[in-house]
Each structure stands twice: as C-alpha cells, then as structure tokens.
Amino acid sequence: MSVADETMRALEAVLFASDQPMTVPEIRAYIGEDADLAAALADHYAGRGIELVERGGRWHFQTAADLANFLRRDREDSRKLSRAGIETLAIIAYHEPVTRAEIESIRGVQTAKGTLDVLMEAGWVRPAGRREVPGRPLTYATTAEFLTHFGLASRRDLPGIDDLRAAGLLDPVDLAFDAAQSGDDTVETVTQDD
Amino acid sequence: MSVADETMRALEAVLFASDQPMTVPEIRAYIGEDADLAAALADHYAGRGIELVERGGRWHFQTAADLANFLRRDREDSRKLSRAGIETLAIIAYHEPVTRAEIESIRGVQTAKGTLDVLMEAGWVRPAGRREVPGRPLTYATTAEFLTHFGLASRRDLPGIDDLRAAGLLDPVDLAFDAAQSGDDTVETVTQDD
C-alpha cells in the first residue's frame, strides 16, 4: 500500500472509527470512492496484530484471534484469610470429614456460608460426600492443594492437642492476649492462676 | 517492523483493543515485555490513516487529523464550550495548579459555579489539592484526558506556552508590575496621550 494513497488512508480511518461493521455502500458514503480497496487493505494487515475482516458483506477491524490471550490478564490479589476462615479450615483439617453443623458446634459460633465458599475458592476444602444420618448433611474435607500450601506431607503431620499444649498454643495467657488484641471472643479462663 | 515479531503484534492488538489510552506499565501488564516498542510501532503507523500517539504518557490509536473531513459526517461538536468555559480552561491549563480566585482575578469577573462544573464533567479539569495559604483554597489542574482530547503530548505542548512564559504573561500582575517598575520603559508608553 502506498502511504500516499489518500483513499486507502480514509478507508482505514473510517473503518477504524466506525462502531459497526460497514457494508461497501456505507463505506462509499464516507470516502466517496470505490470501496473495493477494502480487500487490498485487508491484505496489508494480514499477519499483523490487527486484521481487517469481512463478515456477511460487512468489513471491520478486529484483533488477531491468536492474540486473545494477551487481551486479558489475571490479577491476583493476595488476601489474608479471616479469623473465621482460618478457624473453620483448622476444624476441617483436624476433624474431616465434618459437617457444617459439627464445625459450628466445635467453633461454638455460627459459620457464615461465605466462609466455606472462600475456603473452597482457595482450593483448600472440598465437599466430601454426605453423611448417612437424618438430613444427609454434606461433609467437608481438605484437598491435596491444602497439604501443598501448608507444606504438609499428610494430615497426620498436623500437630496433635498434646503438641499444641506443649507449644503453648493452648496457653490461656496467649488466648487472653489474642482476645484482647482482636477484642471479639470472650475468653473463659480455663486454668489456674496464682 | 517484522510482522513475525510477536511482542509487536501483541502490543498492536492490546492498544487496539483497549477502550482507554494506556500507560507503559499498563501495557506491560498485558504483554509482559518491554513496552518501549510503542514508539517503534508509532513510527510504523506514521503517515497512515490510523496513528499511534502518546498523550500525557498514555498511548492510543486515533485517526489521522487530516482525515477529519471524511469522518465528520453526522457528527457534531457535542462539547461546545462557552467563551467563559474556554477562557477558564485555558487559564487552568497554562497556570495550573490555580485557585478559583486566581482565575477570577485574570478574567476580572466571578466564575459561575457551572463553568468549573462543566470542565470537570467533561473530564478535563480536576481538583488538585489545597494551597497552603490562609483559607486553604482548592486548586485546579488539567487531566490526562484533557491532553488526549486536545491532542497534546504534554502540557509543554500547549500552544505558545514558552512564549507566554518568556513574556511574563503567565506571571501574576503584581509580579509583572514589580518587574516593570524595577526599571524599564513600559510605564512611559502606557501613559502617553494621543
């Protein structure tokens, strides 16, 4: 294409600016010339990031189909799991398979539907069949991805209650401190003081 | 440009598909490569019916200006600005950031509330923080969209801004007055009688 070709340039501009694919008569109304140039212009764009294509007698520019993957990008927002989320996940990990009612009874607090959704979205929790009791409640279990994320070879690697106690994680001082920090849970003082 | 150059093609497609002008970091988020290619791609389009231009650090495709006559059909200037609007916009663009009082002192007339509103609604003017003087007046400045709309690569491209600055015409009257008083001849010429 000769860059100096005014009609070709006008055709290019008109097709670019149009918000609709255009028929040859429509193009002619703008550039007032033979609009067969469209085919020539299409050749010029062949193999480029932009293509000029004809669909049902109408011409339009579009991005090359093979570049579709560039027109979207994933954005990952790193988000911290809420306290309810991490507690629910811990209960599932320690007690799986476990129903929602059981989770609530262990946590002592109602579990919002959204909390389980988040854990499933994160890929750490999956539905694990129904329990064969009245109501047939759905149970939940952790996934392989859960193990990978937390660096566990298996669920048996999770520290037991005795380990937790030894690590001070059942220590009421920490518990009281946590509660004071987050200000949400009231803490029953479980053990002694001097 | 080598047609086979995948990154160039991707850049072309992304800029073509975007409904907004894009900064280099934004482009990079999509094509994941050095986005300096924009300038090279712009060269490739030079003289064509479509051009790739940079406005305020953001790139976009647009039709070549000299083809306006082909494209104006059925289009009217929907953004007809009042004289007050044009003057106010010019004052903001050439003086930014500028307070409303400063705008009024140049125009010698109060600025109707609607004038600034119209400019902000058009997306050409934005509040630009307060000036740290008594009363902390709000200042105004132009936007990236202003540059895009008026085809300016940056504020340095404002018509005649260098000449105006050199002539002191962007300085406040008080400053210009002091300069004139400190020994040149302008006082004589203004007072002469015909």
Added chain:
Amino acid sequence: MTDAAETLTIDIDGWEGPLDLLLALARSQKVDLRQLSILQLVDQYLTYVDEARELKLEVAADYLVMAAWLAYLKSALLLPRDPEVEPSPEELALRLQLRLERLNAMREAGARLVARDRMGRDVFARGAPEGLRVVRRSRWDAEIYDLIAAYGRISARTRPVMHIVAVRPVMTLEDAIARVASMIGERIDWSTIESFLPGDASGPFRKSALASSFVAALELARQGRIELRQKSAFAPLYLKAAER
C-alpha cells in the same frame, strides 16, 4: 471583533464583565497592548457606557464602578501630578494594561486550544474497541502457624472446661485441726497461735497455715476442747487446752 466599538452600542449583555469589555475596546485600537493609549481607552469605555444608558439599557453595577474608576484615572492622569497620592496614576494605568495583556493572552491561548485537532471532532478513537479484560482472582494467604494456632485457640475455647487447681503450698483445715488438737495436749500454759505453726513455714504456706490454724482454733473452741484469749484487737492470740 474588528468593529467592536460600533456593535458595542447595542450589545452589553455579550460582555463577560467590564474587563472583557475593556479588552474588546483596547483591541479596537489595533495596537499592541503594550502601546495602548489608556486615555483613549478610558474615553472609549465611558462613551460606551453613556450610550448604553441613553438607550435605557440596564447597565450592571460593576460596569458603573469601572466607569467611575476610569473617570478618576483619567482626571488623575491629566491633572498635574500630586506626589502625595499613592499609587500614582501611571502605576494604576500600568496595572490595568498588565491585566488586559494577561486576559488577552489567555483568550488567545483558549482560541488556539479549541482550534486544535480534537478527539471526537477531528480525530477519532476506535469505534468499537473489544476492551481489555482483567480477571481478578484472590490468592488466599495463610500460614501453617495460623492454622494450628487457630485450632489451639478453638480447643482452648471450647474443650470441656476443666479447672485445674495447681498444687499450692496450703495447709488444709483438716490438717490444721489435727495438728492443733494434738499439740494442745502437750501445752500447760497459754501459747500463741504462731507457736502451733510448723517451724519451717514461710511465705504463702505460713499464711495458709496461720489462717487454717486460726479457723481450727475456733472450731476446737466451739467443741469446748480449747480456750482462746486475746487482750485486745490485733493483740497476740493465745491458746490453751480446756480444763475439764
């Protein structure tokens, strides 16, 4: 704007304030604003306002204020200079000229700006962009410590509550009763309650032993097995086996 002076006579509403009108009049002099004749400008303005009033047009107050100020400026420029008057009329004239220059500069800049190739009027963006997509995904973050700490927290909170009383150095009431009862038989005379405490008792244990021994003494006294004596409040408390 070339024949501004003539069209002015009928169109006062078209002006954006007195400065705008002055600028139009100044431009009608067809000279660089720096060569402007202020006296001529004053005359032009006053004539204009007079004509407008003859036509019984409403003349806004700020135009009249400007007219009065310009009339003063004119007389000051024409009369012999009074060095006492500050600022001098020449300075006032210069300021007016500077203001007109600035307004004129912005007016011309505005005209050049709007005459540019404008988006949507002269140049056009793509009519039907496909648009770019951002697929947002949350990457949830949690550490193994958070997980096990959470479980610890739940366990601590909800496990059957078990009150464990630590092994504390105490003397129970039973021990104290047995101890005081056995020792009292060996005492002939009145003995202070402290003498019934274990010799090595100290700290919290001594306090506990003292308290328990006191309660034990009261219990034994109630049973009639010992007698108590105290001379006054906080005086030493003495114990002796009851005489039967």
